[in-house]
Amino acid sequence: MTTALTQGLERIPDQIGYLVISEEGVLASAGELENDEHTAGVIMQMVRTACRFRLHGTADPPFKRMSVMFEDYVYAVTISGQKVFVVKRQNNQREPVIV
Amino acid sequence: MGCCFTTDINQGDSVKPLIPDPSLDPTSGSEQNTGTLPSNHTDEEDQQKSILRRAALSIIDVSAVVSQGLEQREYMDRARQYSTKLEVLNRTLSQKNPVFLPSLTSQPHQVLAADLVTYSDLQQLSKIAAYAYSAISQIKVDAKEDVVVQFSI
Numbered sequence: 001m002t003t004a005l006t007q008g009l010e011r012i013p014d015q016i017g018y019l020v021i022s023e024e025g026v027l028a029s030a031g032e033l034e035n036d037e038h039t040a041g042v043i044m045q046m047v048r049t050a051c052r053f054r055l056h057g058t059a060d061p062p063f064k065r066m067s068v069m070f071e072d073y074v075y076a077v078t079i080s081g082q083k084v085f086v087v088k089r090q091n092n093q094r095e096p097v098i099v
Numbered sequence: 100m101g102c103c104f105t106t107d108i109n110q111g112d113s114v115k116p117l118i119p120d121p122s123l124d125p126t127s128g129s130e131q132n133t134g135t136l137p138s139n140h141t142d143e144e145d146q147q148k149s150i151l152r153r154a155a156l157s158i159i160d161v162s163a164v165v166s167q168g169l170e171q172r173e174y175m176d177r178a179r180q181y182s183t184k185l186e187v188l189n190r191t192l193s194q195k196n197p198v199f200l201p202s203l204t205s206q207p208h209q210v211l212a213a214d215l216v217t218y219s220d221l222q223q224l225s226k227i228a229a230y231a232y233s234a235i236s237q238i239k240v241d242a243k244e245d246v247v248v249q250f251s252i
Contacts, residue, residue: 008208023200051201064203065210074215079200080207087211093218 005083006030012087016073019043019086033088039075043068043086047077 006028009018017031021040029035047066055062068075074091077084169177204210 009211012208012212047200061201061203065213067216069216069221076211076215078207078210079203080205081202082200083207084200085207085211089215091215093215 005085009085009087012089014090014092015087016090017088019084021084021086022082027083031088033086040086043075043077044084047079047084051079 005020006018009015009020010030012018015031017033017036018029019026019033019036019040020028021044026035026037026040029040033039046068050063050066051061053061053063064078066077068077069091072091074089076087076089079085
């Protein structure tokens with residue numbers, strides 16, 4: 001089951017690490033996020049807070065993916081089947097240089 | 100002299116103290132001085148003893164308490180008792196709060212592999228956030244009339 005979860009994550013472009021987290025704890029981790037329980041905990045708190053947002057009284061959370069953006073990398077987070085998927089991707093975007 | 104089986108009538112010497120009591124003997128001068136020092140000394144000693152007695156009554160000997168330690172068996176029993184109680188409490192707490200994570204997508208890998216938020220979007224978001232912050236900081240109370248009003252009944 002873990003390989004089915006992680007296979008797709010490993011093929012994500014520019015990924016430098018990932019986490020699969022459930023309510024009980026970390027199910028899988030790799031790359032720069034390997035064994036990173038601290039980051040897992042922080043991201044779980046952020047996701048739980050974000051899931052409480054609602055737009056105009058709708059029933060579902062108004063987003064599919066949460067992105068935590070830093071200068072050089074991004075944490076992309078989503079939830080599927082009671083599991084939280086986190087991927088750390090390189091952020092190659094830079095301020096456009098106006099020539 | 101006062102020994103056994105003596106026929107000496109004068110028994111007074113037998114009860115005569117070896118060390119003369121200075122308070123009863125006003126004539127001896129130097130003896131008097133040396134006599135008062137011992138009495139002061141005993142007063143101080145008595146005071147010291149009473150202080151010590153009071154301290155001893157109020158002191159709590161921690162080492163004595165520690166030495167009444169639990170036996171290994173009793174310690175293990177108590178540890179097991181506490182852990183089972185904690186388990187019960189944890190279970191009741193988690194039952195009260197079943198936090199369900201809503202499912203955001205059925206295609207997590209697709210969603211995560213999609214394009215990242217663009218730099219221009221980020222800039223726009225920062226601008227919007229700055230405007231919102233500025234708007235909130237300009238909220239202030241405009242006092243028009245008294246809050247407390249007198250009713251005439």
